Amino acid sequence: MLLLALDTATPAVTVAVHDGERPRAESTVVTRGGQQGELLAPGIARVLRDAGAAPADLTAIAVGVGPGPFTGLRVGLVTARTMGDALGIPVHGGCTLDVLAWASGLAEPFLVATDARRREVYWARYADARTRTTDPAVGVPADVATSEPVVGQGAALYPEAFPAAREPVHASAAALAELVVHRLAAGEPLLDPLPLYLRRPDARTPGPRKRVLPADHPAPA
Amino acid sequence: MADQPLVLGIETSCDETGVGIVRGETLLADALASSVDEHARFGGVVPEVASRAHLEAMVPTMRRALSDAGVTLRDVDAIAVTAGPGLTGALLVGVAAAKSYALALGKPLYGVNHLAAHVAVDRLEHGPLPQRCIALLVSGGHSSLFVVEDAGRTVTPLGGTVDDAAGEAYDKVARVLGLPFPGGPPIDRAAGDGDPAAIPFPRGKANDGTLDFSFAGLKTAVARWVEGRERVGEPVPVADVAASFQEAVVDVLTRKAVAACRQQGVDDLVLGGGVAANSRLRALAEERCAAAGIRLRVPRPRLCTDNGAMVASLGVELVAHGVTPSDLDLPADSALDLDVVSV
Numbered sequence A: 001m002l003l004l005a006l007d008t009a010t011p012a013v014t015v016a017v018h019d020g021e022r023p024r025a026e027s028t029v030v031t032r033g034g035q036q037g038e039l040l041a042p043g044i045a046r047v048l049r050d051a052g053a054a055p056a057d058l059t060a061i062a063v064g065v066g067p068g069p070f071t072g073l074r075v076g077l078v079t080a081r082t083m084g085d086a087l088g089i090p091v092h093g094g095c096t097l098d099v100l101a102w103a104s105g106l107a108e109p110f111l112v113a114t115d116a117r118r119r120e121v122y123w124a125r126y127a128d129a130r131t132r133t134t135d136p137a138v139g140v141p142a143d144v145a146t147s148e149p150v151v152g153q154g155a156a157l158y159p160e161a162f163p164a165a166r167e168p169v170h171a172s173a174a175a176l177a178e179l180v181v182h183r184l185a186a187g188e189p190l191l192d193p194l195p196l197y198l199r200r201p202d203a204r205t206p207g208p209r210k211r212v213l214p215a216d217h218p219a220p221a
Numbered sequence B: 001m002a003d004q005p006l007v008l009g010i011e012t013s014c015d016e017t018g019v020g021i022v023r024g025e026t027l028l029a030d031a032l033a034s035s036v037d038e039h040a041r042f043g044g045v046v047p048e049v050a051s052r053a054h055l056e057a058m059v060p061t062m063r064r065a066l067s068d069a070g071v072t073l074r075d076v077d078a079i080a081v082t083a084g085p086g087l088t089g090a091l092l093v094g095v096a097a098a099k100s101y102a103l104a105l106g107k108p109l110y111g112v113n114h115l116a117a118h119v120a121v122d123r124l125e126h127g128p129l130p131q132r133c134i135a136l137l138v139s140g141g142h143s144s145l146f147v148v149e150d151a152g153r154t155v156t157p158l159g160g161t162v163d164d165a166a167g168e169a170y171d172k173v174a175r176v177l178g179l180p181f182p183g184g185p186p187i188d189r190a191a192g193d194g195d196p197a198a199i200p201f202p203r204g205k206a207n208d209g210t211l212d213f214s215f216a217g218l219k220t221a222v223a224r225w226v227e228g229r230e231r232v233g234e235p236v237p238v239a240d241v242a243a244s245f246q247e248a249v250v251d252v253l254t255r256k257a258v259a260a261c262r263q264q265g266v267d268d269l270v271l272g273g274g275v276a277a278n279s280r281l282r283a284l285a286e287e288r289c290a291a292a293g294i295r296l297r298v299p300r301p302r303l304c305t306d307n308g309a310m311v312a313s314l315g316v317e318l319v320a321h322g323v324t325p326s327d328l329d330l331p332a333d334s335a336l337d338l339d340v341v342s343v
């Protein structure tokens, strides 16, 4: 088995190759937001080279399906889907919050909270690193404030709501790969590579047309 | 034939997901998925809605193109993709997809300019482009005149709109007349029953000696005229307004296109972009080019609007002339300059 894993749902553009036993190579670049489009493909080329593998050697792809800012999230999803299409191999999805939870290794209840912008967080609750107890959601930090440990960038951004910050801050593709390898081995179901947007597109139906004539404009002859 | 480059083109700059496959000058596939119906109720393209649709349509559209062309990805010599200009989030989906295919298959990648591709598509319809020609590109996002040399590999801007694009004016006037989005086709249809000389709408910048356009004043003049009628309770003669508006747009477009040919000493004019599918623009351009001794090239309407075949067609020229491919860190550039043909 040779799994390519990638996630672009947090500010980290992260890629890894995993052989079913252990990660063979990883590349993670933390951005200030944006740049997934420029960084992801070179990152894939780099980890393949570091792993001594060609694209045709890959047997499966794993992709973080978010939730996360839409534009970056889509770069990861379309890359994974098209690469799966080009190579004729399966593409599995993993919830990005689960990836952060997995990497935390925590054995106690905690929260994962990531940056959803607009002063909100994407979040979910966990009983331990492998067990999510709520569906991924989006909301204001004050509504999900907790004194329990909090994994992800949400804790760094909103310390008043989440005082007990824990590592990691961003997703890692090596953790995604481990999670997917574990679930495949355990026969547990994996997600389809469909984006978890959790918000509808910003779009308003137009109101009545704006008039160009002033209200007191004389009628034309 | 088989030694001519086989290029796959991906287009996602606005609301059409296009995958085209071209060998040399032969169009093998032109698969398209449009999200236009999802934007209609918003009266314009909603970028996030378009981007979501591109992600869902990308692989199915690719599969359809390959099956229509009867080729496999392995047969392809290069992948070309629109790198800009366009909507950033929409462009990013196509650019990421193109990189992924190029990387997985070990094929060269070409990030190309959407506007140059609109011109290069005419190779598929009328054969090789002349060594030097003028292109008039009119769509919802652009109204530009430029000189095209070396079959689309060199592009020099001559003029463009200073405010609204022509297609944008069509959309806004359609709204004033209670016609659906996008405004081009319904206005073209309504105008067929109207008198183009009924209302003397202004021709912005028509005689200013430049090769620039302005359509904002025209759009406002139409709205004022229609509101004036509504205010006194008189019915709005939709066909006459549509015909008179359309005449004002295509009059200026064709007049300046002919002036550009004269100014540059060029005898060939290529029309492209969604508005080039307009029946009155095609007719008046034919009439004026014939009178001025200019050879006119207009692709069929299906190739005037956005599609993947135009990107593949430009890609063939780049491959055939040994242009250096793009790197995997190729950015999507929403404001890509007109004179940058490949990135």
Ligand SMILES: [Zn+2]
Binding pocket: B114, B118, B139, B273, B274, B305, B306
């Ligand atoms: Zn276009």
